Amino acid sequence: MKAIVLDRGTKEKIVYTDVELPELGEDEVKIQLKAAALNHRDEWARQGLYPNLKDGIVMGSDGAGIVVEVGGKISSSWIGKEVIINPANNWGTDEKAQSKEFHIIGIPTNGTLAEFIHVKGDRIHKKPAFLSWYEAAALPLGGLTAYRALLVQGGLLPGQKVLVTGFGGGVAQFAAQFAIAIGAEVYVSSSSNEKINAAISLGAKSGFNYSEKNWTDKALEKTGGFDLVIDSAMGDTVNNLIHVLKPGGRLVFYGATRGNPQEINARKVFWNQIHIIGSTMGSDKNFEDMLSFISTYRIKPLVDQVFSLKDCVNAFDRMKAGMQLGKIVIKIS
Template sequence: MKAIVYSSTLPEKIQLSEIQLPGIGENEVRVRLVAAALNHRDEWCRQGLYPGLKDGVILGSDGAGVVDAIGANVDSNLLGKEVIINPALHWGDNQKAQSKEFKIIGMPDHGTLAEFVQVPSDRIHPKPEHLSWEEAAAVPLGGVTAYRTVVYQGKVVAGEKVLVTGFGGGVAQFAVQFALALGAEVYVSSSSQAKIDKAIGMGVTAGFDYKDENWTEEALTLTGGFDLIIDSAMGNTLSQLIKAARPGGKIVLYGATKGNPGVLDARKVFWNQIQIIGTTMGSDQDFANMLALVNASKIIPIVDQIFPLEDAVLAFDKMKAGLQLGKIVVKID
């Protein structure tokens, strides 16, 4: 089968290859993929910035397709079902945090940028009927991360003022849609006016240019401070977020693309009783709850661009440039 694999010896670090999957396990299903979607972790793998890299591994964590083969212990009724894939393996029994064995398909296990993928049968869920194949493929990793961030960790409540920073990426756009669906008053930040305008068109109240050194003052004047802030940058911007949070507010961090903060206003944190919470991915329960919200509220992911499998390098290059609004999707079938 055709697949996009990691190859550390090549200039592009990825290549389209012919791969033979191993025999299907007795508790596994094989999914004929129709579409897959990129996440930042795929590009980080390409750049050699992800742990446990192995040459020849098929990249990709998000995917949607049709079950076309099953293991000996799997219900035969699953054959032919249209599904999306939960890419998380071995979260464990603790809803509060993942186990030491937790990992995500796409590295070091084969992923979804291929014609087929084999996963344990409990990793598949019915494809939301209101979504196209490309939209469905865009849901899993970004959707569950955003759900856990906004709902489980953020405990968003209708009427709260919520800020989602860096609007445009996959998780951020889901966070906005989930918070809106649950009745929050949502704001965004971005350095792109076009992305801010897109968010306002989705129902967001207002947006702020985070490159403007006075954006926090503008936000405080407009809102009085945020009850919940969702962020994946951290770095020295954390001090701005602490300033923008109202007393008793929460800041939930699902990434640190700008690295560790150089300065932390600890007095403002404890005096204003601000909660700073870390989160990543999500449990099996989070995934099921996320899909329920997607179905109930008819959430539709923003798809930025669709590439054929043969043009995966171009898709990765666009991810690296960071210019996308929403998810970058690879059409398999």
Template structure:
């Protein structure tokens, strides 16, 4: 079968012919119909991810059809249309992942292939209202956003929420989920085009974070924020602190801008503000996220779709950072 591997050659991505994986106990073979990229995949390509295992099949997001089942797995699963939960060994504590935790797609072989073998408990039924491309876009970004928005952010209808870096994979799901429950959604971006797209999709207002004083206008118009969802960290954390309502929650699921040079702890303690880290989410949250998507008929935002033989070009687009929504590949 065809698969995309991470290698130690000059171009670290290589489409190769590899052996079809065997199906063991409690496992299933899924014929993938579509897969989607995440920032994690490009970081691995660039050597910016810990403990890279060369020869691994990349990819965390995918959707397809169960084609074969192993011993002790019901034959009734054959033919089911499914999406794949990318969690590997989250553990028994829903509050935080175990020390053995990893994400599908390195070191465990991932979705960027014609077939994948996973444990039967990694499957969820594909929501009927989603296309294959939309279903493939959902798992990692959707789960990360769901945990940040609801588990840590405690977002409710009518709350004011600011989502930074609008257009990224997780950010777009945070936008969709918050909009679905009737929150007042505001966004930031360095791109006026992305801000305009969010406004057209229901955002109350958008702000260009390249403007040093953007947060003053945001606070004036919104009256303050109950929740901020952020992926960048850095000094802008202090801008968020200035515009929070009392007892507001700042939830960050990444730190691409590093740590802030200083932290306005005085304003934080006086206003009872929480600064909370977050990751992808546990298995129960994955089930809840899929149910939420079904109930609200959420449609992931797709930037582009291309065939598997052009998958490396999708990595190039992700590196350029101009996409709005998910980069999807069909098989």
């Protein structure tokens, strides 16, 4: 089969090549993928900035397709079904945090940027009928991450004010859409006024360009402060986020693309009783709840642009440049 694999010895670090699937396990299903989607972890792996890298591994964590074969322990009723894949493996039994065995497909195990994939039978769910193949493929990792960060860790309630930073990326667009759906007062930040306007067109109340030095003053003047901030950057921006939170507010972060902060305004954190909460992906229950949530509110992922599998280098380059508004999707078949 054709696939995109990591190959750090090449110029582009990824190659379009032939790959052989291993024998199907008794507890696995074989899926003919119709579409896949990129996440930042794919580009970070390409740049060598992700742990447990191994050349020859098929990349990609998001995917949707049709079950074409099942192992001996899986019901044959799945054959022919349209499914999406939960990319999170081995969360464990504790809803509070993942187990040490937790991992995401695509790294360190074969992923979705391929014509076929084998996954455990408990990783598949029926594709919501109202989603296209491209929309379904765009949902799993970003949707799960946003659901847990916003509604489980963040505990957002209708009417509360929430700031979603970095609108335009996959998780951020889901977080904004989910918050709008439940009736929260949603604001976004971005360095792109175009992306801010896109969020407003979806139902966000307003947005702030974080490249402006006084954006936090504008945010406080307009809102009086936020009950919740959802962020993936951290770094030295964290004190700006602490500054715009109401007393007792929550800052939930699901990434640290700007690294660790050099310093943190600890006095403001304790005096204002700020909660700083980490969040990573989500449990199996979170995934099921997320699917129910998007089906109830008929939430469709924003698809930025669709590339062919063979043209994945350009798709990765678009992500690297931060040009996307929504998810970059790969058409497989």
